[in-house]
Amino acid sequence: MSERDERAIEPVEWAMLVDPAWRPSPKEPEAPIDKIMGVWPIDAHGVRQRFRPNPAYLPFDPEGVLDPVDGVLRLLAEGKEVAEYLPEVLADVLLDIAVDGEGTAVVVPAPDGVPSVVVATAPGHRLRVDVPGWKSVSTVELAEALPERGVDVLLNPGSATSMRVDSDVIRRSASSRR
Template identity: 40%
Template sequence: MDVPPGQSGERDNWAMLLDPAWQPRFPDEQPPVQAMAGGWPLDADGNPGKFEPNPGFVPATATSPTDPIDAVLRLVASGQAPVDELIPTVRDAMLEVAVSEDGYPLIGPAPDGAPCVAVATAPFHRQRIGSVEHWGTVTAEQLLELMPSDTDILLNPGGPASLRLLASALRDSYTR
């Protein structure tokens, strides 16, 4: 996993999320990089930062979530979790947004026709989002600052649990 600037890269400085389908073949086997969905960088006091997906992650099965947002999206889609659980998870992760050559979010229609910014919650989901050449990595708060106020967020378009997140609901979560 690429280590962001300012991080030492030592495994002790990260809390890693493994593919739940990965199983060690022998005692004490360390998981390979492609089995790590990503992780949370830990500060000097052990407090986690925002989840950062691993660009080298390869899900072991079609049902393996790629990141915490994807996991919640799947639970919401199957009726096992309320949609309210999605917003805190989005706020606590780094997001990949499709952008133009000059860095502005690309806007397109959601399946219901509403204008949306396409967001991939992990690099694995970018392959489903057409021929986008440029991506930017942002927090949810940064994304809201970049996008027009009349635009929503389409999480993982074409994925197994894609969802249109109302930007107003995400904005409201910062004022509560």
């Protein structure tokens, strides 16, 4: 199934990722929309599609995790041995690339000076970046757009766990989703 086909499929079910601090109560037995981190649409064949972050999500903790990639980045920042999961998690989400006024990807030096495409893993991360616009892409589309050498990906600039990811990790992630 192509990237475009996946986006066009009308889901019949949703698997939701709810803020871990939210608890049902008699007054609020179902998670309100602003406490749903995002969803994985499930098509009529039972196939789970890529995670889609909820633009209305407001974590209980203002410094809380905003999406699965953000969760892995935070674990890495804490020194946890989870680097092997990053390509898999990246393959399972839709990303937002920062674009200029003409729709061209914004490339900036990462904190270590390496030129990098600016990418947000959830709408909440876009708020920290002043750019004219954003384009939603899959990891496959991002990998295809990256030059063969010289440009990496800067995930969630401005966040406490912003990270430069080598373009080869993006390509490896994309190849697992083809």
